Each structure stands twice: as structure tokens, then as C-alpha cells.
Amino acid sequence: QVTLRESGPALVKPTQTLTLTCTFSGFSLTTSGMCVSWIRQPPGKALEWLALIDWDDDKYYNTSLKPRLTISKDTSKNQVVLTMTNIDPVDTATYYCARIGIDGSSSFYFDYWGQGTVVTVSS
Amino acid sequence: SSELTQDPAVSVALGQTVRIICQGDSLRNYYVSWYQQKPGQAPVLVIYSKNKRPSGIPDRFSGSSSGNTASLTIIGAQAEDEADYYCNSRDSSGNDLYVFGTGTKVTVL
Numbered sequence: 001q002v003t004l005r006e007s008g009p010a011l012v013k014p015t016q017t018l019t020l021t022c023t024f025s026g027f028s029l030t031t032s033g034m035c036v037s038w039i040r041q042p043p044g045k046a047l048e049w050l051a052l053i054d055w056d057d058d059k060y061y062n063t064s065l066k067p068r069l070t071i072s073k074d075t076s077k078n079q080v081v082l083t084m085t086n087i088d089p090v091d092t093a094t095y096y097c098a099r100i101g102i103d104g105s106s107s108f109y110f111d112y113w114g115q116g117t118v119v120t121v122s123s
Numbered sequence: 124s125s126e127l128t129q130d131p132a133v134s135v136a137l138g139q140t141v142r143i144i145c146q147g148d149s150l151r152n153y154y155v156s157w158y159q160q161k162p163g164q165a166p167v168l169v170i171y172s173k174n175k176r177p178s179g180i181p182d183r184f185s186g187s188s189s190g191n192t193a194s195l196t197i198i199g200a201q202a203e204d205e206a207d208y209y210c211n212s213r214d215s216s217g218n219d220l221y222v223f224g225t226g227t228k229v230t231v232l
Contacts, residue, residue: 037221047158047166047209049221060220096165108213108221109156109171116165 002026004036004097004114012087012121022080022097022114029055029075035100036080037110038071040093048093052100053080089121127210127224134230135200143195143227145210153213155193157186160207169208170195197229205231 008020020038027034038050051071052060061069070083080097094116101111127147135141145155154173158166168177170186173193183198193212197204210224 039223046226047211047223049211049219049223052220063218101168101171103154103172103175106152106213107154107156107172109154109168109211110158110166111168111171111177113165113167 002099002112004099004112006095006097006114006117008095008117008119010118010120012119013123014088014121016087018084018087018091018119020082020084020095020097020117020119022082024078024080024097024099026112027099028078029053029073029080031055033102036073037098037100038080038082039096039098039110040091041096041116042090042093045093047096050095051082087121092119092121094118127212127222129208129210129224129227131225132228132230134232135197136232137202138199140196140198141200141229143197143208143210143229145193145195145224146191147212147222147224148191149212149215149222150188150191150193152215155186155188155210155212157184157195158209158211159204160209161205166209200229200231202231205229 004024035054037052053071068085073080096116098110098113101109157170159169160166173188174186185196208227214222
């Protein structure tokens with residue numbers, strides 16, 4: 001059974017660094033093809049893809065946020081960590097981690113999601 | 124990144140059919156996936172690889188795609204289908220890896 005769970009601070013002050021942890025079970029990020037992504041959703045708005053890390057430690061970032069994002073993994077703990085620097089109130093959102101499913105060479109999708117963690121940026 | 128555009132809202136009478144459209148250049152190169160999101164809940168995958176359903180998703184949900192347009196169809200909509208729906212695909216523009224649609228709110232009347 002695949003599960004993912006996000007954790008992190010509920011309230012962050014502007015200019016601080018946000019660190020979020022995704023703890024997962026039911027799969028291993030050492031398995032070829034496995035990937036985990038972070039996605040966020042501001043209140044009342046659409047989903048926004050943020051970052052991805054794969055089994056080979058390749059990392060990909062949202063182009064507009066890349067200077068502020070770092071994704072990493074700890075395979076011994078089954079965790080993926082996302083850090084976002086210089087936090088701003090516009091970063092207020094629910095942050096989700098999700099596993100990537102792959103079907104063939106042209107089909108990639110988020111097959112399992114965590115329940116999300118709400119982050120509010122305010123002084 | 125390239126964009127995936129969806130109508131903001133559609134409504135459907137109980138038991139009738141509703142079609143949700145997603146348009147974007149990335150759909151010419153990559154399959155679309157669809158997600159259902161109810162208020163206060165995480166998104167749930169309902170369609171992947173254009174028209175495959177994960178285990179547990181009712182067969183009233185189906186998908187199709189042609190060119191730069193993909194659609195999610197609900198045949199015989201139920202009250203529990205009222206939700207936001209998002210399309211998603213890899214981003215073929217070369218900027219971001221993934222892109223989500225703008226979302227469609229489905230109201231079941």
C-alpha cells in the first residue's frame with residue numbers, strides 16, 4: 001500500500017526558508033523509474049507543479065521558482081525534502097507530495113498523493 | 124512553461140453526461156492525466172494514459188484526446204462527481220517538467 005504524508009510548519013514569516021518533508025511508504029526511491037514530486041495549490045487557485053526528484057537523484061524544478069527551490073531525498077528514511085527560500089505571502093498554499101506513475105514512454109501521471117500540508121506566510 | 128487551458132465551470136443535470144475540455148500544445152506529445160479534487164481533499168487520479176482508469180474509479184469516467192485537445196467525459200453524472208477537475212501532462216515547451224490545467228468546477232444539478 002502506497003502512502004505519502006507531508007509535514008512542515010503551518011506558519012512561516014516572510015523572508016524565511018520553508019522546509020517540507022514528504023515521508024512515504026509502499027515503494028522505494030532506489031527502484032529504477034521511481035520519482036516523487038512536490039505540487040502546491042494557493043487557496044482557491046489551481047495546482048502548480050514545483051519540483052521532482054527521481055531514483056537516480058536527478059532533480060527538476062519549476063522554471064520560475066528554480067532559484068528558490070531545492071529538492072533532496074533520504075532513501076534510508078523514505079523521505080523527500082523540499083526547501084523554499086525567501087518565502088513571501090504569495091507562497092501561502094497547500095503543499096502536496098505525489099508519486100509519479102509511468103505507463104510507457106509518453107504517459108506520466110501522479111498516481112498517489114499525500115493529504116497536503118497547509119502553509120501560511122505571514123508576519 | 125506551456126499552458127493547459129480548461130473552462131472554469133460546467134454544470135450537468137443528475138444522470139446526464141458532461142464533457143470537460145483541456146487544450147494545450149503539450150497534449151500533442153504527451154498523454155494527459157485527469158484529477159478530481161473535492162473541497163478540502165487532495166486530488167485523486169481518475170484517468171491516465173488518455174483513457175485508463177485506476178482501480179476504484181467508476182467506469183462512468185472516460186477520457187479521449189486528439190491533437191492539442193483532451194477531454195474527460197462523465198456519463199451519468201452522480202452527485203458525488205461534483206468537484207474540481209484538473210488535467211495534467213508533461214510540458215513539451217522544454218521549460219517545466221509538468222504542467223497542470225487551469226481547472227474546471229463541475230456542478231451536478
